[in-house]
Amino acid sequence: MFSYFVVKEQSMEPFCQEGDFVLVNRMSYLFSRPKVGQSVVLKDPRDPSRHLIKRITAVRDSFLWVEGDNKERSTDSRNFGWVSVKALLGQAKVIHKTALLDCCIMN
Amino acid sequence: MFPARNVFAHCDIPCGIYSMQPALTAAYTVIKMTERIINLSPVDEKDIVSVQNFHNAMTRYVMAKEEYAQLCKKELLVLWTDYFKSDHVALFPDLHEKFWKAAKLCSRVKQEVNMEAATQLRVAVEEIADMFEKTHAATR
Numbered sequence: 001m002f003s004y005f006v007v008k009e010q011s012m013e014p015f016c017q018e019g020d021f022v023l024v025n026r027m028s029y030l031f032s033r034p035k036v037g038q039s040v041v042l043k044d045p046r047d048p049s050r051h052l053i054k055r056i057t058a059v060r061d062s063f064l065w066v067e068g069d070n071k072e073r074s075t076d077s078r079n080f081g082w083v084s085v086k087a088l089l090g091q092a093k094v095i096h097k098t099a100l101l102d103c104c105i106m107n
Numbered sequence: 108m109f110p111a112r113n114v115f116a117h118c119d120i121p122c123g124i125y126s127m128q129p130a131l132t133a134a135y136t137v138i139k140m141t142e143r144i145i146n147l148s149p150v151d152e153k154d155i156v157s158v159q160n161f162h163n164a165m166t167r168y169v170m171a172k173e174e175y176a177q178l179c180k181k182e183l184l185v186l187w188t189d190y191f192k193s194d195h196v197a198l199f200p201d202l203h204e205k206f207w208k209a210a211k212l213c214s215r216v217k218q219e220v221n222m223e224a225a226t227q228l229r230v231a232v233e234e235i236a237d238m239f240e241k242t243h244a245a246t247r
Contacts, residue, residue, distance in 0.1 A: 005114035012116035022114050041114050051114045068116060071192050075117050078193070092114075 001026055011068030012053050021095040028091035034064055041089045045080050053092055125190045127236040133179035134232040137216050140172035141225045173217050180213035195242050205235055
């Protein structure tokens with residue numbers, strides 16, 4: 001139901017940074033449609049064994065346009081075009097590594 | 108607990124490796140080679156060594172002009188398709204036009220021995236370098 005990942009690379013800065021944790025709700029899109037503005041984890045259309053974190057910037061029928069928040073440092077729909085909603089794992093919730101660190105210190 | 112997998116906030120090319128310098132150097136080399144071709148001293152056709160040296164020098168200048176014009180085009184195309192993004196086009200509405208013209212000039216300086224075209228190429232590459240510097244500074 002949930003998957004969790006560790007972020008690599010910088011294309012979603014400042015939203016999430018390398019080393020942050022990402023929790024993915026795999027039920028997110030069972031009963032609702034993806035919406036513009038949501039951050040998502042999807043299969044890389046060029047290499048389905050790899051997962052990407054991007055933000056939905058447009059929705060057309062069952063296809064999505066996804067981009068990194070850090071436009072200078074992102075390979076996304078601007079390179080690989082529209083992606084099918086079937087490539088989505090789910091909506092991404094980021095847990096910042098600094099928040100985890102704070103939590104450890106407090107306890 | 109299951110081990111966490113990686114999720115990539117991915118970028119194909121590591122940032123910070125883009126530079127205008129190769130395209131600028133190539134454009135300057137094209138000018139230099141054009142200048143050398145135009146100024147190559149005429150030869151005494153009866154002196155075989157002089158004729159050989161003339162053809163050798165001319166061939167080398169033409170080859171270098173060909174090579175660097177092509178390198179200039181390649182470097183420009185990489186910057187155009189990989190470095191510059193739609194945000195930059197909003198900032199510089201003539202960005203595509205400038206690249207298009209510069210790439211065409213790279214072909215023209217190969218086809219002809221044309222100092223005017225070589226100078227136009229240098230100016231075009233310098234204008235692109237100016238856009239590059241402005242966008243690069245904004246993202247530092």
